[in-house]
Every structure is written in structure tokens, then in C-alpha cells.
Amino acid sequence: MSYSNFLHSLLRIFGSMKGRIFYGWWIVILGSLISAVGTGILFYGFTVFFLPLKRDFAVSSAAISLLYGAARLEGGVEGPIVGHLIDRFGPRAMIFAGVSMAGVGLILLAMTRSFWSFFFIYIFIVSLGYNAGFFHPVSTAVNNWFIRQRGVAFSCISASGNVGVMFVAPLLSYIILNFGWRAGAVTAGLIILVVGLPAALPIHRSPEVVGLHPDGEPSHRTELQKSDPIRPQAVDFDFTVKEALKTVTYWMLMGAISLRLFVTVAVNTHFIPILVWRGVSEATGAYLLSLFAFSTILSMLGMGWVGDRWNKSLLCSLCIVPTIVTMVGLIFSRAAPIIYFFPIALAITMGIAPLNWALIGDFFGRRAYATLRGIMGISYGTATFVSPVYAGWVYDATGSYKLVLITFSIILLLAASSFAILRPPSLARAKREILRYS
Numbered sequence: 482m483s484y485s486n487f488l489h490s491l492l493r494i495f496g497s498m499k500g501r502i503f504y505g506w507w508i509v510i511l512g513s514l515i516s517a518v519g520t521g522i523l524f525y526g527f528t529v530f531f532l533p534l535k536r537d538f539a540v541s542s543a544a545i546s547l548l549y550g551a552a553r554l555e556g557g558v559e560g561p562i563v564g565h566l567i568d569r570f571g572p573r574a575m576i577f578a579g580v581s582m583a584g585v586g587l588i589l590l591a592m593t594r595s596f597w598s599f600f601f602i603y604i605f606i607v608s609l610g611y612n613a614g615f616f617h618p619v620s621t622a623v624n625n626w627f628i629r630q631r632g633v634a635f636s637c638i639s640a641s642g643n644v645g646v647m648f649v650a651p652l653l654s655y656i657i658l659n660f661g662w663r664a665g666a667v668t669a670g671l672i673i674l675v676v677g678l679p680a681a682l683p684i685h686r687s688p689e690v691v692g693l694h695p696d697g698e699p700s701h702r703t704e705l706q707k708s709d710p711i712r713p714q715a716v717d718f719d720f721t722v723k724e725a726l727k728t729v730t731y732w733m734l735m736g737a738i739s740l741r742l743f744v745t746v747a748v749n750t751h752f753i754p755i756l757v758w759r760g761v762s763e764a765t766g767a768y769l770l771s772l773f774a775f776s777t778i779l780s781m782l783g784m785g786w787v788g789d790r791w792n793k794s795l796l797c798s799l800c801i802v803p804t805i806v807t808m809v810g811l812i813f814s815r816a817a818p819i820i821y822f823f824p825i826a827l828a829i830t831m832g833i834a835p836l837n838w839a840l841i842g843d844f845f846g847r848r849a850y851a852t853l854r855g856i857m858g859i860s861y862g863t864a865t866f867v868s869p870v871y872a873g874w875v876y877d878a879t880g881s882y883k884l885v886l887i888t889f890s891i892i893l894l895l896a897a898s899s900f901a902i903l904r905p906p907s908l909a910r911a912k913r914e915i916l917r918y919s
Contacts, residue, residue, distance in 0.1 A: 503697035521645020546873030579614010587670030654767030773824030780832025
């Protein structure tokens with residue numbers, strides 16, 4: 482069967498199902514598959530390559546951390562460009578391009594013989610493909626297909642990355658420990674290509690393309706919905722970018738999110754090295770990484786449900802505390818249980834990530850949501866570039882993660898305090914602030 486015939490057959494299969502199940506949920510399932518392999522391998526699963534790469538290339542922990550930090554910084558820089566390309570060519574085209582680059586790039590990594598050749602292929606092929614072809618286009622597709630049920634759809638996409646690492650990390654760890662990291666890189670690349678490319682085929686830009694409407698609603702709509710069918714329900718207030726930037730709340734929220742990500746991204750990168758420092762084998766560390774991934778799935782889904790019924794800011798503050806306690810325990814206690822509580826505590830803190838992004842909408846509405854989040858990316862993108870390198874540099878200098886964990890505990894305490902005192906600005910109060918500072 483030719484590739485073209487395969488494409489049309491797959492589309493017919495999914496098309497026959499849309500009468501029974503809203504086609505948007507197939508978009509969610511397919512997007513979750515793409516997110517699972519991409520995020521599971523290239524975001525959460527990178528830590529299984531950390532120590533093997535360090536040994537093979539005979540470089541420092543800071544050098545390996547630079548790979549991860551540069552990839553996150555690149556994602557922040559290319560975000561606006563990727564968004565424009567998605568709007569112009571559609572999610573499917575960008576998924577195809579990104580998946581192809583990431584999959585082929587991982588295979589090419591196996592052929593490298595120096596750290597810097599690895600660095601340039603990883604950053605300018607693998608990472609570029611991941612940042613362009615996974616989260617952004619998948620999120621755009623889900624956003625176009627859902628309005629009322631957008632929260633549930635996004636929670637599935639967010640949790641799928643952890644499902645991916647729960648299965649992928651032990652597999653890659655086994656291959657790396659028995660056959661080397663190069664075999665692991667080839668396997669990871671093939672998984673991304675085999676899963677990602679077919680899953681992208683039935684993803685349409687919007688429900689209108691196939692004669693449907695968001696959420697599977699019938700065609701009769703208000704005039705507002707007809708004129709902009711993917712526009713969400715109106716909220717009580719909407720800030721412009723200028724109005725939001727002149728509120729204290731916006732900058733406090735940016736700071737709180739950046740402080741949280743400063744720690745969680747670095748700890749994710751150094752997850753297995755931290756456990757090895759505490760006397761755990763690399764294989765056991767990979768299984769604990771799976772425990773972390775599984776716990777994060779439950780945490781994200783649970784936090785999303787609770788967050789709609791409780792104070793999101795306070796919930797974010799409280800859920801940072803377990804990671805602080807565990808980090809202090811890793812520093813001062815030799816008890817074995819603290820090692821096994823570490824992935825669970827970190828998962829609780831990771832579970833508030835969807836709430837962080839929801840708070841932007843809760844506080845400032847939907848009118849300028851993307852722009853306001855993009856501006857925050859400058860801050861948290863820089864934070865996630867610096868923190869993994871800092872952790873690696875300190876370990877190289879001291880042979881210990883003790884100072885890193887002390888620093889990270891203080892930063893998380895600041896993040897928790899910032900979330901605890903966050904208050905939603907009323908539009909009237911915000912306008913008074915604007916007049917006062919204008």
C-alpha cells in the first residue's frame with residue numbers, strides 16, 4: 482500500500498468513528514500519543530542519558546546540563562516564530578516537520594564522536610524539532626477543537642507526557658545500560674518516528690474543516706459564536722497587555738512561576754544523578770523516575786479537578802511544601818524512605834503546572850492570554866537555562882548536590898510564599914494602578 486493510500490485509509494477509519502464519538506476526542510488521543518513519546522523521551526526522559534553521556538564524552542556535569550538548558554532557552558526564543566508557522570500552515574504540517582527532525586536527529590546522535598558535535602545536532606535538530614512539532618501544534622489543535630471542555634482536553638495532553646516517560650524511561654535505561662547510549666538514542670528516534678508520524682495524519686486544523694463545530698455542538702449558535710467559532714466564552718473582565726503589565730499581580734505571578742520552574746526543571750534534569758549521589762543505582766533511579774511520572778499523572782489530573790473548586794494560588798503554595806521537605810531530608814537524613822518519597826513529593830509540585838497557566842487566565846482573562854504567557858516565557862526560559870547548568874557546576878566543584886538542594890529549597894520557599902499572597906486584581910483596581918503609575 483502506498484503512503485497516499487495509507488493516509489486516506491486512516492482518515493476514513495477515523496471519519497467513520499466521528500458519528501459515535503466527537504472527532505475532537507480522537508484529536509486528543511492522537512495528540513496525547515505524540516506528546517507521550519516526545520515529552521517522555523526528550524523532556525522528562527533525558528535524565529537517563531545524563532551519566533552515560535558524561536562518562537563517554539569525559540565532560541563535566543555542567544556541560545551535560547548545558548544541553549538541557551540550551552534546549553529550554555531555544556524553546557523560549559523560537560516560540561513566537563513557531564506560533565506564526567502553525568497559524569499559517571496548520572498543526573499537522575508542523576507536527577510532521579518537528580517529529581521528523583526530532584526522530585532523525587536522535588538517530589544522527591548515535592554517530593557523533595565528540596561532545597560538541599552531539600551538542601549541535603541535539604540543539605539545532607532534535608531540540609528544534611521538539612520545540613516546533615510537539616507541544617505547541619498539539620495544543621493549538623486541541624484549543625481549536627474545544628471550548629467548553631478545553632480544560633479536560635488539556636489535562637489529558639499534559640498528563641500524557643508522564644505516561645510516556647513511565648514506560649519509555651525503563652526501556653531506554655535497559656537499552657543504555659546493556660547496549661550503550663547510542664543504541665538508546667536510535668531506539669528513541671525510531672519510537673518517535675513510528676508513533677508520531679502516523680498519529681499526525683488524521684489531525685485536522687479545526688472542526689470546521691470536516692463540517693463539525695467545537696465540542697461537537699450543533700450548528701445553531703449565537704452570532705458571536707458564528708463569527709468566531711473557536712472563541713471561548715466571555716469572562717467578567719479582560720485585561721489588555723498594557724493593563725496587565727502595570728499590575729503588581731502579573732509580575733508576582735511571573736516571579737512565582739519562574740522560581741518554581743527554576744527548581745523543577747533542574748531537578749528533573751539531575752533526577753537520576755541526585756539519586757546516584759545518594760547511593761541509588763542508575764537502574765533503580767530509572768524505575769524511581771517512572772514512579773515520579775506515574776505520580777505526576779495522578780497529581781495533574783487531581784490538581785486540575787481540585788483547582789476548579791478551590792483557591793488555585795493557595796493550592797499552588799501548599800503543593801510546593803512536600804518538595805522542600807524532601808530536599809531538606811535528602812541533605813540531612815540518611816533514611817531510605819526519603820529517597821522513595823522524593824519522586825512522589827516532586828510529582829505533587831509538578832502537578833500544579835496546569836494551575837500556574839490557568840491562573841494567568843483567571844487573573845487577566847482571555848483577551849491577551851497568549852501574549853501575556855509569552856512575555857513570561859522570557860523570565861522562565863532564562864531560569865530553566867541557568868538552573869540545570871548551576872546544579873551541574875556546583876556538583877563538579879564539590880562532588881555533592883548538598884549546596885544545590887539547599888539553594889533550591891530556599892528558592893521554592895520564595896515561590897510558595899509568592900503564590901500564597903497572590904490576589905486577583907480587579908479591573909477597577911488595576912486601572913487605578915495604571916493611572917497612578919502612568
